[in-house]
Amino acid sequence: MRERRSRQPIAYGGPSVEKVLGALPVLAEYCHRLDLAGIVDRACPIRADVxxxxxxxxIEALVANRLTSPSPLYRVQD
Known part of the structure; x- marks a missing residue:
């Protein structure tokens, strides 16, 4: 014969916050593993004073934009 277990009340935590990040965290990690910024910076040094x-x-920002939302960039300089 089965024993009846008494049901205990369930305690819930506070409401959670969910944010959809899409592919950006994966893409950022991939660019980091490839050392994309480092490769470009070694090939094209900058003037640090300007x-x-x-x-x-x-380049990483442009690659991320192209891969996550393939639409043309407008007014990138701003």
Whole structure:
């Protein structure tokens, strides 16, 4: 004969926050493993006194944009 177990109340945690990140975290890790920014920066050095970003960082941003939302960039300089 089976014993009846008493049901215990379930305690729930607070509400969670969910954010959809898409493929960007995967793409960022892939670019990091490939050392994409490092390769570009070694091939095209920058003038550190004038540049805000390195060439490698810009290329990574352009690659990420092209792979995640394949639409043309408009007003990139802004």
């Amino acid at each position: 540049a805000i970003l390195t060439h490698g960082q810009v």
